[in-house]
Amino acid sequence: MAQEKKIPSGFIYFFGAFGGILFGYDIGVMTGALPFLQSDWNLQNDPVAIGWITSSLMLGAIFGGATAGQISDRLGRRKMILIAAVVFVIGSILAGVSPHNGILFMVVSRIILGLAVGAASALVPAYMSEMAPARLRGRLSGINQTMIVSGMLLSYIVAFILKDLPETAAWRLMLSLAAVPALILFFGVLKLPESPRFLIKNSKFDEARRVLSYIRSGKDEIESEVMQIQEASKKEVNQKTSWGTLLSGKYRYLVIAGVGVAAFQQFQGANAIFYYIPLIVENATGNAASSALMWPIIQGVILVLGSLLFILIADKFNRRTLLTLGGTVMGLSFILPAIINIIIPNANPIMIVVFLSIYVAFYSFTWAPLTWVIVGEMFPLLIRGRASGLASSFNWVGSFLVGLLFPIMTASMAQEAVFAIFGTICLLGVLFIRTRVVETRGRSLEEIEKIGENQILKEKNA
Numbered sequence: 001m002a003q004e005k006k007i008p009s010g011f012i013y014f015f016g017a018f019g020g021i022l023f024g025y026d027i028g029v030m031t032g033a034l035p036f037l038q039s040d041w042n043l044q045n046d047p048v049a050i051g052w053i054t055s056s057l058m059l060g061a062i063f064g065g066a067t068a069g070q071i072s073d074r075l076g077r078r079k080m081i082l083i084a085a086v087v088f089v090i091g092s093i094l095a096g097v098s099p100h101n102g103i104l105f106m107v108v109s110r111i112i113l114g115l116a117v118g119a120a121s122a123l124v125p126a127y128m129s130e131m132a133p134a135r136l137r138g139r140l141s142g143i144n145q146t147m148i149v150s151g152m153l154l155s156y157i158v159a160f161i162l163k164d165l166p167e168t169a170a171w172r173l174m175l176s177l178a179a180v181p182a183l184i185l186f187f188g189v190l191k192l193p194e195s196p197r198f199l200i201k202n203s204k205f206d207e208a209r210r211v212l213s214y215i216r217s218g219k220d221e222i223e224s225e226v227m228q229i230q231e232a233s234k235k236e237v238n239q240k241t242s243w244g245t246l247l248s249g250k251y252r253y254l255v256i257a258g259v260g261v262a263a264f265q266q267f268q269g270a271n272a273i274f275y276y277i278p279l280i281v282e283n284a285t286g287n288a289a290s291s292a293l294m295w296p297i298i299q300g301v302i303l304v305l306g307s308l309l310f311i312l313i314a315d316k317f318n319r320r321t322l323l324t325l326g327g328t329v330m331g332l333s334f335i336l337p338a339i340i341n342i343i344i345p346n347a348n349p350i351m352i353v354v355f356l357s358i359y360v361a362f363y364s365f366t367w368a369p370l371t372w373v374i375v376g377e378m379f380p381l382l383i384r385g386r387a388s389g390l391a392s393s394f395n396w397v398g399s400f401l402v403g404l405l406f407p408i409m410t411a412s413m414a415q416e417a418v419f420a421i422f423g424t425i426c427l428l429g430v431l432f433i434r435t436r437v438v439e440t441r442g443r444s445l446e447e448i449e450k451i452g453e454n455q456i457l458k459e460k461n462a
Contacts, residue, residue: 007191007192007193007214008214009214009215011191012131012192012193012214012215013128013131013132013140013143013215014143014188015185015188015189015191015192016124016127016128016131016192017124017128017143017144017146017147018147018181018184018185018188018189019081019084019085019120019123019124019147019185020120020124020143020144020145020146020147020148020150020151021147021148021150021151021154021181021185022085022088022116022117022120022151022178022181022182022185023117023120023121023124023147023148023151024147024148024149024150024151024152024153024154024155025151025152025154025155025178025181026057026088026092026113026117026151026155026178027057027117027148027151027152027155027271027274027275028151028152028153028154028155028156028274028296028300029155029158029159029174029175029178030053030054030057030175030275031155031156031159031274031275031276031277031278031296032155032156032158032159032160032162032163032174032278032293032296033159033170033171033174033175034050034053034054034171034275034276034278034279035278035279035293036163036167036168036170036171036174037053037167037171038050039167040100040167040168040171041100041101041103047407047408047410047411048408049103050407051403051404051405051406051407051408052103052107052404053103053106053107053110054275054276054403054404054407055399055400055401055402055403055404056106056107056108056110056111056114057110057111057113057114057117057403058114058396058397058399058400058403059111059114059396059400060110060111060112060113060114060115060117060118061114061115061117061118061121061392061393061396061399061400062114062118062393062396062397062400063114063115063118063393064084064114064115064116064117064118064119064121064122064392064396065118065119065121065122065388065389065390065391065392065393065395065396066118066122066389066390066392066393067119067389068080068084068118068119068122068123068389068392069122069123069126069384069385069386069387069388069389069390069392070385070386070389071385072122072123072126072198072385073198073384073385073386076194076195076198077123077126077127077130077194077195077198078127078189078192078193078194078195080119080123081119081120081123081124081127081185081189081192082186082189082190083119084115084116084119084120084123085116085182085183085185085186085189086182086186087112087113087115087116087119088113088116088117088120088178088179088182088185089179089182089183089186090112091109091110091112091113091114091115091116091178092113092175092176092177092178092179092182093176093179094108094109094112094113095109095110095113095175095176096172096173096175096176097172097176098172100168113178114396116182118392118393118396121372121392121395121396122375122388122389122391122392123388124144124147124372125144125372125373125375125376125388126195126375126376126384126385126388127195128140128143128144128376129373129376129377129445130195130196130197130198130376130445131195131196131215132215133215133216133221134442134443134444134445135315135442136315138314138315138319138370138373138441139311139314139315142307142310142311142314142369142373143311144369144372145307145310145368145369145372146304146307146308146311146369148307148368149300149303149304149306149307149364149368150304150307151181152274152300152303153297153300153301153303153304154181155174155178156293156296156297156299156300157297157300158173158174158177159174159293159296160293160294160296160297162174163293193210193211193214194207194211195211196208196211196212196225196226196229197229197381197445199211200226200229200230200233201229201233201381205226205230208226208229209222209223209226212225212226228444228446229381229446231446232380232381232445232446232449233381243386243390245382245383245386246383246386246387246390249456249460250452250453250456251379251380251382251383251387251452252456253438253452253455253456253459254378254379254380254387254438254448254449254452254455255379255383255387255390256436257374257378257436257437257438257452258374258375258378258379258387258391259387259390259391259394260432260436260437261323261370261371261374261375261378261391261429261432261433261437262371262374262375262391262392262394262395263391263394263395263397263398264367264398264425264428264429264432265367265368265371265395265398265429266395266396266397266398266399266401266402267398267401267402267422267425267429268327268330268363268367268422268425268426268429269334269402269406269419269421269422269425269426270359270360270363270367270368271399271402271403272402272403272406272418272419272422273299273356273359273360274296274299275402275403275406276406276407277292277295277296277299277356278292278293278295278296279407280352280353280356280415281295281353283410283415284349284350284352284353284415285349285350295353298357299356299357299360302357302360302361302364303360303364303368304364305364306360306361306362306363306364306365306368307364307365307368307369309364309365310364310365310366310368310369310370313365314369314373315441315442317441318439318441319370319373319374319437319439319440319441320433320434320437320439322365322366322370323366323367323370323429323430323433323437324430324433324434325362325366326362326363326365326366326367326370327366327367327426327427327429327430327433328426328427328430329358329359329362330359330362330363330366330367330423330426331423331424331425331426331427331430332423333355333356333358333359333362333423334355334359334419334420334422334423334426335419335420335423335424336355337351337352337355337416337419337420338414338416338417338419338420338423341414341416352415352416352419356419367429371395374437374440375388375391375392376388377440377445377448378440378448379391380445380448380449380452381445381449406418438451438452438455
């Protein structure tokens with residue numbers, strides 16, 4: 001017992017968010033591996049196969065996010081993160097040993113890997129939001145985003161280091177090495193405590209107090225939080241939940257807001273950049289994609305710096321303000337190249353990559369981290385597992401469609417036109433934020449639940 005009390009809060013927050021490293025590595029690794037895999041398997045003229053190999057991870061993530069959130073309501077956030085780490089290891093190794101030209105084997109392997117990626121995307125924000133005090137929740141939840149983009153940057157650097165290997169060995173090593181951080185996650189999470197909200201929901205009050213003693217400043221704060229969580233839990237103890245509960249009158253407003261933000265984040269097209277930047281540069285400049293692996297590293301550095309900026313400013317600015325700023329600049333960064341290309345048909349082709357870098361910069365400290373902060377804090381305790389899973393699944397539906405359709409769309413229309421479509425979606429996302437999303441900064445999870453109920457009453461009385 002005494003040994004448990006020595007668990008430092010920094011260790012809890014670090015490994016609580018470490019699943020993001022795997023999430024990010026597996027999002028980013030195909031960016032570097034694809035040019036080599038494409039050449040090795042002669043897929044240059046098969047955009048459908050390229051789309052399926054890239055997007056199959058997201059297909060698995062759709063189901064992983066939905067089921068992991070629901071199961072974690074019964075087993076706990078910690079146990080489900082452990083299970084996800086094991087699946088990460090299995091999926092990474094299977095992808096790395098895919099038989100030559102085994103497109104179906106690769107797709108199935110990445111679907112298995114996607115189950116773990118989707119689980120991490122649902123579980124890590126829920127765990128972090130339930131561990132963090134309200135005053136620091138944005139900043140600490142932002143660690144998840146820093147982990148995600150650090151994992152992406154790590155995958156880009158690994159790809160750059162391995163690029164001079166024979167193409168078969170290069171892509172196989174890139175995919176298989178994801179098993180290493182998965183093992184680190186597994187052994188780190190073994191020492192993590194369970195979420196206090198999950199413990200109280202299951203009547204383990206003393207254990208919840210012990211966990212809170214690791215991460216709260218004093219006994220009064222601990223007792224106040226225990227009472228607040230207990231009061232919210234009492235209201236829910238006799239209520240049974242189903243997927244229909246998410247859209248019942250009491251919860252509908254918050255669920256639509258949280259799920260909508262998660263969906264817009266992906267339909268805005270960010271992952272088109274992250275998955276295909278070497279191919280985008282090849283399309284724009286005519287240089288081979290395998291020689292453009294420095295561009296993913298540049299995008300990765302921008303993402304990491306943006307995530308660190310977010311940690312500094314997360315709890316100083318309203319969530320809605322940052323999302324509005326980011327979405328507006330992102331939308332313009334996608335639309336302006338199409339306009340410039342109409343006015344100046346012979347404009348330097350690298351212009352589109354510069355605008356994409358501006359997009360990534362603003363995405364990195366607004367929509368990228370805040371989506372997961374909002375998913376972690378928007379949903380009431382009774383439905384948090386299911387709702388977080390649903391939001392995660394919608395996010396991955398968008399990611400899957402972007403990953404699948406982008407190479408097909410760019411094969412049939414100009415890149416600038418494709419990005420202009422994404423830019424329009426960015427601006428629609430801003431409209432959604434201004435009309436459908438309540439402000440959550442600095443409020444307890446229970447206060448946010450009350451705001452959602454009040455919004456439903458306003459709609460009924462309108």
